[in-house]
Amino acid sequence: MLRELLSIFRSGNPLSAMGENFARMLKLAYELTDKAGEIYFGKPATPEERTYIYKQDVRVNKLERKIRKQVVAHLSISGNTASVPYCLFLMSLVKDVERIGDYAKNLAEVVDIRPDPLPDDEIVAELREIRAGVESTFEAASEVFAKSDHERAVELMSQGKDLAHRSDALIGIIARKDYDASTTTAVVLGTRYYKRIGGHVMNILSSVVMPLHKLDYYDEKAVAADEVSAP
Amino acid sequence: MTAASATAPQPAPSWTSHPLLRAALVLFLLYVFLVGVNGLGAGFKSLGQGLLDSFFAATENPFMGLMVGILATTLVQSSSVTTSLIVGLVAAPENPLPVINAVPMIMGANIGTTVTNTIASMAHMGRKEEFRRAFSVATCHDFFNYISVAILLPLELLTGILQKSASALASLVTGVGGADYDSPIKGAIKAGGAPITTVVEAVISLPQAAAVILIILNAILIFVALLMLVKVMRSATQTRVEVIVSRVLDRSVLLAMLVGVVMTVMVQSSSITTSLLVPLAGAGILTLQRAFPITIGANIGTTVTALLAALAATDENAVHGITIALVHLLFNLSGTLLIFPVKRMRELPLAAARWLADTAVESRKLAIGYVVMLFYGIPALFAFLARFLR
Numbered sequence: 001m002l003r004e005l006l007s008i009f010r011s012g013n014p015l016s017a018m019g020e021n022f023a024r025m026l027k028l029a030y031e032l033t034d035k036a037g038e039i040y041f042g043k044p045a046t047p048e049e050r051t052y053i054y055k056q057d058v059r060v061n062k063l064e065r066k067i068r069k070q071v072v073a074h075l076s077i078s079g080n081t082a083s084v085p086y087c088l089f090l091m092s093l094v095k096d097v098e099r100i101g102d103y104a105k106n107l108a109e110v111v112d113i114r115p116d117p118l119p120d121d122e123i124v125a126e127l128r129e130i131r132a133g134v135e136s137t138f139e140a141a142s143e144v145f146a147k148s149d150h151e152r153a154v155e156l157m158s159q160g161k162d163l164a165h166r167s168d169a170l171i172g173i174i175a176r177k178d179y180d181a182s183t184t185t186a187v188v189l190g191t192r193y194y195k196r197i198g199g200h201v202m203n204i205l206s207s208v209v210m211p212l213h214k215l216d217y218y219d220e221k222a223v224a225a226d227e228v229s230a231p
Numbered sequence: 232m233t234a235a236s237a238t239a240p241q242p243a244p245s246w247t248s249h250p251l252l253r254a255a256l257v258l259f260l261l262y263v264f265l266v267g268v269n270g271l272g273a274g275f276k277s278l279g280q281g282l283l284d285s286f287f288a289a290t291e292n293p294f295m296g297l298m299v300g301i302l303a304t305t306l307v308q309s310s311s312v313t314t315s316l317i318v319g320l321v322a323a324p325e326n327p328l329p330v331i332n333a334v335p336m337i338m339g340a341n342i343g344t345t346v347t348n349t350i351a352s353m354a355h356m357g358r359k360e361e362f363r364r365a366f367s368v369a370t371c372h373d374f375f376n377y378i379s380v381a382i383l384l385p386l387e388l389l390t391g392i393l394q395k396s397a398s399a400l401a402s403l404v405t406g407v408g409g410a411d412y413d414s415p416i417k418g419a420i421k422a423g424g425a426p427i428t429t430v431v432e433a434v435i436s437l438p439q440a441a442a443v444i445l446i447i448l449n450a451i452l453i454f455v456a457l458l459m460l461v462k463v464m465r466s467a468t469q470t471r472v473e474v475i476v477s478r479v480l481d482r483s484v485l486l487a488m489l490v491g492v493v494m495t496v497m498v499q500s501s502s503i504t505t506s507l508l509v510p511l512a513g514a515g516i517l518t519l520q521r522a523f524p525i526t527i528g529a530n531i532g533t534t535v536t537a538l539l540a541a542l543a544a545t546d547e548n549a550v551h552g553i554t555i556a557l558v559h560l561l562f563n564l565s566g567t568l569l570i571f572p573v574k575r576m577r578e579l580p581l582a583a584a585r586w587l588a589d590t591a592v593e594s595r596k597l598a599i600g601y602v603v604m605l606f607y608g609i610p611a612l613f614a615f616l617a618r619f620l621r
Binding site: 073 | 474476507510511513514515516
């Protein structure tokens with residue numbers, strides 16, 4: 001009992017604890033996205049691997065609630081006004097990561113609609129490239145956020161914007177392709193999910209370069225002109 | 232906030248952030264507090280027995296003592312100040328306040344201290360559900376103390392059990408066999424208070440006027456020292472409180488209670504501990520069931536201030552000071568043992584708090600009326616009537 005009591009009173013900085021939980025949440029969501037991508041692109045998944053996807057999503061959701069709880073507890077204690085922007089950032093960003101988890105889970109579920117492998121053509125090749133781009137941006141996002149690496153964030157967001165354009169263009173190409181219904185559905189959903197995952201990763205990166213009130217609204221020109229705090 | 236501040240911000244350091252400086256400041260404030268308690272006794276000694284008897288005559292009625300305890304605590308918003316003053320009065324050389332009269336006052340102080348978190352809960356009035364949660368957590372403390380007093384005050388009047396037990400414990404602490412109790416820091420405390428007494432007596436020639444000024448100055452010393460002590464300790468523990476509370480949420484009830492005790496001993500104020508629970512309850516992080524043991528722990532932890540104050544007593548009635556401080560501790564421990572272990576008893580304050588919160592949500596005027604009447608109106612009315620009925 002005494003040891004337990006002492007461990008409670010040997011508590012660290014609550015803001016650091018929130019940051020650590022957010023980093024853990026990003027890592028889990030990245031691993032989930034990676035695994036879901038493998039399943040989507042045809043790697044045979046064992047029942048354990050399918051269960052892993054759901055369990056990982058549950059862990060991401062639990063961390064979202066945990067961070068929100070930490071934020072509310074922190075802000076409820078008076079005198080914490082200096083950390084309000086950081087807390088509000090986290091409150092918004094955990095939603096982005098939670099959405100990534102959901103899209104990744106949905107991506108893994110596409111094989112239930114079309115169990116056969118995706119066609120080996122230029123459309124799926126382009127989608128594989130989009131996947132690689134989104135995953136590499138996502139992998140870097142955690143470190144960029146933790147280090148507040150402004151330069152790298154801008155660079156990755158530029159890549160992310162390009163990936164989003166490529167996803168939109170790919171939808172147009174799929175629309176003109178003579179795929180059967182299940183193939184069209186599977187490829188369109190995959191393209192759409194990767195675009196959304198990329199979009200939420202962009203939101204996380206935008207928190208490094210944009211002020212709180214402009215979170216999710218990345219303005220490249222304003223960032224270049226260092227006018228991000230304009231109204 | 233842009234790149235540089237996207238990482239977790241660190242709290243700005245203040246000059247009290249250095250552990251050694253903070254420890255020195257806490258020791259200094261404790262010293263000032265003890266000097267104040269000791270000086271209070273000296274002031275009452277100079278006032279003269281006749282004046283003291285008439286001044287404290289009203290407290291001979293235990294109900295009035297209870298009301299005085301409630302009113303005094305609600306007015307200064309600190310049971311630590313009231314109980315320290317009571318210890319100072321009981322331990323004063325002329326014994327202006329006998330232990331038997333002080334017991335109901337201590338119980339009243341316990342009730343009075345609950346007003347702070349009840350007032351804090353009113354900040355949530357704008358949102359019904361938040362207010363319901365916050366108000367019920369705040370008032371479970373009130374109801375716990377009402378029930379404790381309703382059981383223990385009549386029992387004490389009939390048997391004197393608290394006073395007898397406290398006396399027995401006090402004689403154990405101060406030496407069995409009637410040996411004189413000598414405060415371990417007697418010399419240092421007397422030396423600290425001497426310049427104040429010398430200056431006041433040199434400036435004011437009328438002995439009774441000098442005594443009144445001494446009493447006021449020492450009461451101010453107690454108040455300011457406690458206020459600053461709470462402030463320093465709170466700033467030292469603030470960053471930990473939320474982590475401590477959130478860590479205790481999924482632990483055992485006994486651990487939650489211990490956390491309440493330790494947190495309150497650290498900040499020297501049960502009001503601080505219980506008021507911190509209110510916004511967390513309002514936000515839905517802390518449930519009534521979880522907040523209750525922490526609150527009970529805070530109730531026990533707050534008795535440490537009176538025990539500290541008893542250290543300042545250096546004269547022939549010092550043992551009485553320790554006795555009343557122990558009465559405070561025993562009262563809160565007995566209340567906890569009577570109410571907490573039995574589920575049906577434990578449910579009483581919680582059910583009452585829930586009912587009051589449900590009612591207050593429907594009529595917010597009632598919530599304000601509850602605070603005004605129970606903590607200020609009724610005690611003030613009885614104090615007023617006592618003047619005319621004496």
